[in-house]
Amino acid sequence: MSTTVPGNEPLPRPSRPRVNWWLTALMAVLSLTVLVPLYFTAVTALKSPDQLGGSGFGLPEDIRWSNFSDAWRLTNFPSAMMNSALITVGAVVLTLLTNSLVAYAIARNMHRRFFKGLYYYFVSALFVPFPIIMLPVVKQTSLLGLDNQSGLILLYVVYGLAFNIFLYVGFLRSVPKELEEAARTDGAGTWTIFRRVIFPLLMPMNATVGILTCLWAWNDFLLPLVILSDPSAQTLPLAQYIFQSQFNTNYTVAFASYLMALAPVLLVYVFAQRWVISGVMRGSIK
């Protein structure tokens, strides 16, 4: 904006106070800690193996696009991408539909012992990190034939309950009951009220829960690693893990595959950045 003129304090409405350019520059330099590794990934993915070496931060001399087609083939990219997308979409949709419903029932009955107990039962699971139940869950899912994509979706929906109930119930406490009561006197049943009145009101929280679930399911590694047994069910992170153990010296192709695996979420983020951040913020503050 305007150049800083020290000592010249103008106008009655300082809607935009003086910009601290030193601080701006400092923050820009600090943001390089985030950007440089991404830059490094991009340039390495475009090099041929003989251009590696040195610090690796130089630009590629001639661009080798075939890294991407090699990575596409070797990591089975289309299949991994489809699996990740399927699992993420399934987990997000089912989580939104079911977790909000459960939270609604709990929030409107907190005065009843059963529902109050249920609330604390779900939320206390936040203290149980997954590694603790990992070994029995692996046995159980393979026993039930859930060692596949649908099993993963189910687990994300169920394990998400702990935190999502916490979020939704907190939000629902601030939603006035008058709206529901009006609908009820009009003859609407509980299900109709949920569908027509509550679920639309929950939209800000739905955005938060959707974003958090999406990032979790898309980026998760441990759960797919231990649950999925069929190689054709691999998700993107899992495919990277397998690829890494097979071709650990093929760096340029590996970096092309990293870039491809990171690209979808980066692209979405570039366009939905503000929305994502405000969604995450809402989830952590309440």
Added chain:
Amino acid sequence: MTAVTAPPPSTSADPTPRHPRRRPPSTGRRAYYVMVLPALALFLLFHTLPVLQGLYYSLTDYAGYGRYDFVGPSNYLALFQDSRIWESYLFTFRFALVATVLTNLIALAVALGLNGRIRFRNTLRGVFFIPNVLAILIVGYIFNYLFSNSLPYIAEKLGIEALSTSILADPDLAWVGVVILAVWQAVAFNVIIYLAGLQTVPEDLYEAATLDGAGAWQRFRSVTLPLIGPFVTINMVLALRNFLQVFDHIAALTKGGPGTSTTSVAHLIYNGGLNGGEYAYQTANAVLFFICIVVISIFQLRILQRREGSV
């Protein structure tokens, strides 16, 4: 999910509906139970039952396959004499503590900067948040290459002897690499929470403090910090909780090595339990870990809340 189960019409004693409906409105109470019971059943099956199964198996000598016998508390006794276990707990706690403190210090500093009178605030905020949306495993592979190839090359050019070999190959330094990756990723999320906290501090409080002659540091100490206390609590609790479960970072950077110097508890449970034929032994380890986490969480909440005064 939860298929729409219309209650049998006989149960609802609805006095003459004013307009016809597809199904009679359910009386609230029953519908609420129908809403929660499937979720309760699934949660019991996939969360609580595994906890109980873990407790049970921890008292056996089950290898993950075949027959097994009940052996009482001997797994637990063995845990305490196993140096692998001690080392993994030591590594995990040291890592989690250092990473939590560093993450929070850096995140608070970045948030203060972003909250200052800067241009391009939204863009910069967006950039700082990027690591939170990326898969740690994949970022870990990128850092792995940086640590083992680029960093040694640069260190050698600069004549820094200590860093001229990969830090990941050095049993004393490998954990630092894990900390760097973890902090790089976790700062993103904590910045956002601190920013939200800083925005709750009213601007006129700063002005009042400035008029009273308070410097920048004093304003931070006596105005900002007390007011964002709850946000510090959230960040510390969440960060520590996440770091104690560290797994992806290890898988991408060190696979627990060199030797066992960066084997986290989660990694040990995974490796020993699913690949090493120590199913029962590692479920006992998981139970022990669970107890540790609960104790730490309660302890942490107590301390932090007392410091804040009242929450």
